[in-house]
Amino acid sequence: MAGRRLTMAEAISEAFAQEMERDPNVFIMGEDVGVYGGIFGATKGLIEKFGPERVMDTPISETGFIGAAIGAAAAGMRPVAELMFVDFFGVCMDQIYNHLAKNTYMSGGNVRLPVVITTAIGGGYNDAAQHSQCLYGVFAHVPGLKVVVPSNAYDAKGLLIEAIRDDNPVLYMFHKGIMGLPWMAYFEGSTTEVPEEPYTIPFGQARVVREGKDLTIVTLSQMVHKAVIAAEMLAKEGIEAEILDLRTLVPLDREAVLASVAKTGRLLVADEDYLGFGLTGEIAAIVGEHLDRIALRAPIKRLGVPNVPIPYSRPLEQFVIPQVEHIVAAAKETMQGRVAAGGRA
Amino acid sequence: MAGRRLTMAEAISEAFAQEMERDPNVFIMGEDVGVYGGIFGATKGLIEKFGPERVMDTPISETGFIGAAIGAAAAGMRPVAELMFVDFFGVCMDQIYNHLAKNTYMSGGNVRLPVVITTAIGGGYNDAAQHSQCLYGVFAHVPGLKVVVPSNAYDAKGLLIEAIRDDNPVLYMFHKGIMGLPWMAYFEGSTTEVPEEPYTIPFGQARVVREGKDLTIVTLSQMVHKAVIAAEMLAKEGIEAEILDLRTLVPLDREAVLASVAKTGRLLVADEDYLGFGLTGEIAAIVGEHLDRIALRAPIKRLGVPNVPIPYSRPLEQFVIPQVEHIVAAAKETMQGRVAAGGRA
Amino acid sequence: MSPSKAQLLWMYEKMVEIRYYEETMAKVYMEGKLPPHIQKGLAFDIGSGPVPGEMHLAAGQEPVAVGVCAHLRDEDTVVGTHRPHHFAIAKGVPLDKMTAEIFGKKTGLGKGKGGHMHLFDPAHNFSCSGIVGASLPPACGAALAAKKRGQDRVAVAFFGEGAANQGAFHESLNLAALWQLPAIFVCEDNHWAISVPKEKAVSVASVADRACAYGMPGVCVPENDPLQVFEAVGEAVARARRGEGPTLIEVKTFRYFGHFQGDAEVYRPKDEVKHLRALDPIPKLAARLKQDGVLTAQEEEAIVARARQRVDEAFAFARQSPYPAPQEALEDVFV
Amino acid sequence: MSPSKAQLLWMYEKMVEIRYYEETMAKVYMEGKLPPHIQKGLAFDIGSGPVPGEMHLAAGQEPVAVGVCAHLRDEDTVVGTHRPHHFAIAKGVPLDKMTAEIFGKKTGLGKGKGGHMHLFDPAHNFSCSGIVGASLPPACGAALAAKKRGQDRVAVAFFGEGAANQGAFHESLNLAALWQLPAIFVCEDNHWAISVPKEKAVSVASVADRACAYGMPGVCVPENDPLQVFEAVGEAVARARRGEGPTLIEVKTFRYFGHFQGDAEVYRPKDEVKHLRALDPIPKLAARLKQDGVLTAQEEEAIVARARQRVDEAFAFARQSPYPAPQEALEDVFV
Ligand SMILES: Cc1ncc(C[n+]2csc(CCOP(=O)(O)OP(=O)(O)O)c2C)c(N)n1
Ligand SMILES: Cc1ncc(C[n+]2csc(CCOP(=O)(O)OP(=O)(O)O)c2C)c(N)n1
Ligand SMILES: [Mg+2]
Numbered sequence A, B: 001m002a003g004r005r006l007t008m009a010e011a012i013s014e015a016f017a018q019e020m021e022r023d024p025n026v027f028i029m030g031e032d033v034g035v036y037g038g039i040f041g042a043t044k045g046l047i048e049k050f051g052p053e054r055v056m057d058t059p060i061s062e063t064g065f066i067g068a069a070i071g072a073a074a075a076g077m078r079p080v081a082e083l084m085f086v087d088f089f090g091v092c093m094d095q096i097y098n099h100l101a102k103n104t105y106m107s108g109g110n111v112r113l114p115v116v117i118t119t120a121i122g123g124g125y126n127d128a129a130q131h132s133q134c135l136y137g138v139f140a141h142v143p144g145l146k147v148v149v150p151s152n153a154y155d156a157k158g159l160l161i162e163a164i165r166d167d168n169p170v171l172y173m174f175h176k177g178i179m180g181l182p183w184m185a186y187f188e189g190s191t192t193e194v195p196e197e198p199y200t201i202p203f204g205q206a207r208v209v210r211e212g213k214d215l216t217i218v219t220l221s222q223m224v225h226k227a228v229i230a231a232e233m234l235a236k237e238g239i240e241a242e243i244l245d246l247r248t249l250v251p252l253d254r255e256a257v258l259a260s261v262a263k264t265g266r267l268l269v270a271d272e273d274y275l276g277f278g279l280t281g282e283i284a285a286i287v288g289e290h291l292d293r294i295a296l297r298a299p300i301k302r303l304g305v306p307n308v309p310i311p312y313s314r315p316l317e318q319f320v321i322p323q324v325e326h327i328v329a330a331a332k333e334t335m336q337g338r339v340a341a342g343g344r345a
Numbered sequence C, D: 001m002s003p004s005k006a007q008l009l010w011m012y013e014k015m016v017e018i019r020y021y022e023e024t025m026a027k028v029y030m031e032g033k034l035p036p037h038i039q040k041g042l043a044f045d046i047g048s049g050p051v052p053g054e055m056h057l058a059a060g061q062e063p064v065a066v067g068v069c070a071h072l073r074d075e076d077t078v079v080g081t082h083r084p085h086h087f088a089i090a091k092g093v094p095l096d097k098m099t100a101e102i103f104g105k106k107t108g109l110g111k112g113k114g115g116h117m118h119l120f121d122p123a124h125n126f127s128c129s130g131i132v133g134a135s136l137p138p139a140c141g142a143a144l145a146a147k148k149r150g151q152d153r154v155a156v157a158f159f160g161e162g163a164a165n166q167g168a169f170h171e172s173l174n175l176a177a178l179w180q181l182p183a184i185f186v187c188e189d190n191h192w193a194i195s196v197p198k199e200k201a202v203s204v205a206s207v208a209d210r211a212c213a214y215g216m217p218g219v220c221v222p223e224n225d226p227l228q229v230f231e232a233v234g235e236a237v238a239r240a241r242r243g244e245g246p247t248l249i250e251v252k253t254f255r256y257f258g259h260f261q262g263d264a265e266v267y268r269p270k271d272e273v274k275h276l277r278a279l280d281p282i283p284k285l286a287a288r289l290k291q292d293g294v295l296t297a298q299e300e301e302a303i304v305a306r307a308r309q310r311v312d313e314a315f316a317f318a319r320q321s322p323y324p325a326p327q328e329a330l331e332d333v334f335v
C-alpha cells in the first residue's frame, strides 16, 4: 500500500502495536497512556488492543514507575515508560541517570535493561517554562542512555522499533509540534509515507535531508522542518545549504557532521534546546577538534534558546525559539563570515 | 595576620560563619550539617556557634528541604541548602531547575530567591559511579542558576560570600579532593592564604593562574592543580602553557577565554565532567564562533570523562578522569597540531 | 468555628467571581482556536488566540479556595497548582494583572513570562507551579520562615488527589510534622488526575488517611461545601497559628470542565458532569444564605453584578494591554 | 511460622559468615590508609589501600538479612542499599566474585566497575544502590514482572529508617499497594542515618506506622532477633506469594561500626556501642539454639570454621585476582 501517509503520532502508536504483538514482554506504563491514549497520542488505540495489563495507567509517580520499569527489565521484560513531558525529568532523574543508565556498566555488562522512555519535548505553543523544553543536552551529557529524537513519521516508526528491540535503555523524545495532533499546529513535512510492515532504522546515522555546497546546517527534531523552509529561501538567494538531521544524539554520527562541514566549510547548528553547554556546543566542538582536516571558511554559528527559561507570551517565545527567519539570517551571516588570517604555525 | 593558611573546607566554614553573624536571615539546612559539621567539613563548627535553629540537620528529603529553601527565600530569608553529593541531584532536580531557577524569570523579576545550594563534586578516591561526578554541565545548561566552582581556599571564601549576598540562586560546587580534609588526599595548592576579614570575588571573572604564550588550558576546580603541575612539566620541554581557572560557569568569562586563545592560538580544555554535551564543548564552541578574530594554530583539544560512568576500580578510574599526564600529552599533541590549509574563501 | 456574616458574604462573592472568571476564560480561550482561522485539518489549535497554551479551569472547585482563604491574611502564604485561578482570586491577587499575565501581556504579574500556570504575586504571598506535587515543599519553607521569625503566619499548599502520590507530598508532610510547621496541606480531591481516577492512583480511600503516616491530624471534608471547608480549615489554621503544627485536609470536590480546555473527556462517564451540575455549590450556598437571612435577593444581584464587573474589567484591561517587546525575553533571568 | 532446624542453622551460619566478613573487611579496608603510607598531614586516606572509597559495614544488622532471606529462593529479587554485604551474602551472592568486586578486580561481579555499593548478581536476582531510597522502585518492578507472568516470585526492598523519608519510599509503597504486588518492604531501623537520629528524621515512632497510608499491613519487629524477623517476614512472603499484596516491615536493629569506616562518630553517645555489644544477636542465637538442642558445641565450631574459611578464601581470591586493564573502562556502557 504505497503512499500511505501517517502522522508521527500514528507512526509511533503503530510501532508500539506491532512490537507488542511480536513480543509479549513489551508493555507500557505512564500517566494517561490508557483510555486517553497518551496526551500526545503516542499510545492511541493500544489499550483497546492490548488491555490494561499491557497499557498501564499509573499514578503521578514518575520515580516509582520508571524505577519499576528498571526492575521489570532486570527481570526479563521490555517495559516502555512514558514521561509525559521531558520537563518533568526533575522528579525522577535519579532512577533514570543513576540507575537505568548506569546499572549495565556497574555490573560489567551483566545486567541488561531494555527500557524505552518516551517523552514529549519542545515549545512553540505557549506552554511556558515548565512544559516547553527540549533538554536532550542533559540526557546526552550523562552516559548510559541512547538518545533518539525523530523528526518525521517514517523515522519515528523505524527508530522506535529499533529502540524497543535494543537491549539498552533508550530515551525516545518526540517534539509535540510534529506529532500531527488534531489540536496543535504542526509542520506538515513531519507527516510522511510510512510502510505498514515493521522496519528498523539503525541508531547513529544522521540523514542528509537536503544536499548543498555552501554551508551545513546541523539540526534535529522539529527544527529540521524550519531548516528546510529556510534552505528554500536561501536557495532563492543562491545559497545552497546542506541539512543534516542527527536523528540520534547518542550514538552521534560525528562522521556525517565532519564530512558535510569538510565539504561546505561552514557550519550552522540550529537547535531548540538551551544554547549553552549542550548540543550546539558539542557539534561545534567536534568540528573544532578536526580543524586539521576541515578548512573552515567562516566562524561556526549556533542557534538555540539563549539561556533563558521559555517565556509564556507569544512574542517572547517566538523570539527565544529559533525560527525560520533566524536560520536564514544566521546562514547569511555565516556566508559573509571570514576566518582570521595567520594561524598556520 | 598575613600568611594565615586555610584549607578550602576551613575557608568555606569561615565564610558561612561570617555571613551568619552579619545577617540573621542566613541559615543552613542539610543532611549532617549539624554535629557532624558536613560530610566534607563545609559546616564545621557552625552548630556550636549558631545552634540547631540556624544549622539544621534534615531528614534525607532533598526535594523537601531544597523546596523549603525556596519558600523560605520567597519569605525573605537567605537559606543555604547542602546537597551532600551533586550525584544526588536526580532526587530533587525539579525543585532546583523548574522552580528555584525559573521563578524569578516567570515572575518577571518580582520574586527574589537568594538561595545558595552547596554541593560536593568530583572523583579520584574510588567512590564509583554514583558518588564521583561533577555534573556542572547539567546545571550550566539549564538557565537561572549561577554556577560557582572554586579551585582553592582564597577563591572559595570570596566566592561563597558573594554567593550568599547574591539575590539570585547560586549553585556552589566544591571538589572533595581539594577541600583539605584529614581523610582524603588533596592537591596542596588548594590550601592558600586567606584573609580573616570577609571579602567577595565577583562572579564571571576567570583567573589567569599562569601566563604562557604557547597554548591556553581552560580548566576549573581540582583540575586547575593538575594543569599547574602539567604546565611545569611542559615548561621543562619549552612549552609555555597559559592556565585559565574559570571559577564560575554562569556567568562565564567568555572574554578571558577568547583573549587568551587569541594570544596563544591553541586551546586545550581540561575538565573532570563528562566530555560530551557539556563544558568542554561550550568552551570549544565559543572559540569556534570567534574564528574571525582568533587565528587557531591547531585543532581544539578536549579532555573529560569519556562518556562512561565513573568506574570504581582504581586503574579504571584513573584512566577515565584526566590526570596530569593526560594533560601533558594532550598539550604536546596540540603543539604538534596543524589546521587545514585553505578556508579563506 | 462558624463564619461571620461578612465571611459568608465574602465567600459567596468570591465563588461567584471565580465561577464567572472561569466561564469567561473558557470562552475567551476558544477565540481564534477553531477553523477556519487555524491550520487546515486541525479541529482546534492550542497555540492560537489571545490565550494560547494549556488552560486548566477550576469551575466547581470554588468551595476549596474560598473556604481556605477566608481564614488567611495577605501575609499568609498560598502555593497553588497548575489549576490556580480560584486560589489566586480567593487569595486577593489583583484580577487585572493576573488576567494580563494569562494573556501574555507586559502588564501581567510576570510581564507575560509566566502565564496561566505561573502566577506570582509576592504582595499577597501567592505562587503556583505547573509541576504536580511541587506546591508542598515551598509551603513548608514559608512556614519555616514564619516559625523562625516568630510570626503567626501560616502557609497553605493546595494540591490535587493525583499529586498525593508524588514523592514531594511525602517529604513535605514529614518535614512539616517533624518541625511542627504552621502549614496546612489541602488536597482537592476532584476524583480525576487528567484521565486517571482516584481509585487507580491513591491506594487508600481518602488522602486524609495518609496523615497517620506523619503523626499529624487528617481531616476529610466529605462535601464540596464552603462551610464544611471553612470549618475544617479554621481549626487547622488556628492550630498552626498557635504553634501546634500542620494539618492534612482532603476536600471532596469536582471539576465541571475537562482537565484542560479542549479535553474530549473520553475517560469520563457521559452524565457525570450533568449529575455534578445539580450539586453546584454556588446556588446551594445562595439558597442557604437566603434561608438563614444572610442574603437578600437584592444583595445577591448586587454581588453578582459587582463580581462580574470586576472580571469584565480585568479581561478588558488584559486585552488592551500591550505585549512585551520580543527582546524583553532576555531580561529577568537574574535580578 | 517457625523456622525448621535447617533454617535455624542456616541463619546462624550466615550470621557468623556476615559478621566475619564485615570484620575482615574492616581490617583489610584500613590497609594502606594510615600514615606513613599516605599524604603527609592526613590521618587517614580514603582513596588508598586495596579497598578504596567509602565502606559501609553491616555488623550488627545480620538478623535482618538472614531473617528475610531464609524465606527466599534464587529467583526472588532482593534490592539492597549502600550497606549491602549482609543482604548479598544472605541472598547467596558468590563471596569470591563479590569480594573481588569490592577490591576492584576484573574477576568481580561487575569487572571492578561497580564496587562495594554496586553489587549486581543477576543469577541470584540481587542488586543494590548507593542512592538512599533507590531500592524500592526497582523492587516494585521485579514484583510487577512476577505478577504479570503469573510467577509466585517475590521482591524484597531493603532500606534504612533514613530512607523512609525519601519520596521514592512513598511512590513505591503506593504503587505496590495499588497494584497488589508481591513485594516486601523491609526497613532496617538502626536509629542513625549517618549522624541524624531517627527522631530528627521520621515524624512517627515506627516506619511500620506508615503502612496505614497505603492500606497495607505494617509490622514492627521490636528486637534485633533473627527469629522475630523470620516470623514477620514469613507471613509477608506467604501473603505475597499468594497474591495478597505487599507488606511493610520495620526491624529495630543496630550497627556496630560507624556509618562508614573512618567515621569518628562524634554524634554517637560514648557508650552506645558498648551497650549494643551486650545485645549481640549472634551469641544470643547460638545460646538459644544450644538450649533448644539444635546446635552442639562441636557443630558450632564447625560452622564458624566453615564460614571463616569461605570468607578467607573469598578475600584470598580477591587479592590474587588481576586488576582490569585501564582501557576496559570504556567497555560495558552498552551491551
Ligand atoms: C510531575 C508531573 N507529572 C505529571 C504532570 C502532568 N499533569 C499535569 S496536571 C496532572 C493531573 C493532576 O491531577 P491532580 O493532582 O488530581 O490535580 P487536578 O488536575 O485534578 O486539579 C498531570 C498528570 C505534571 N504537570 N507534573
Ligand atoms: C538521595 C541520597 N541522599 C543522601 C545520601 C547520602 N547518604 C548515604 S547513606 C545515608 C544515611 C542513610 O541512612 P539509612 O537509610 O538509615 O541507612 P543506614 O546508613 O542507617 O543503613 C545518607 C544520608 C545518598 N546516598 N542518597
Ligand atoms: Mg484531581
Ligand SMILES: [Mg+2]
Pocket: D160, D161, D162, D188, D189, D190, D191, D192, D193, D194
Ligand atoms: Mg539508619
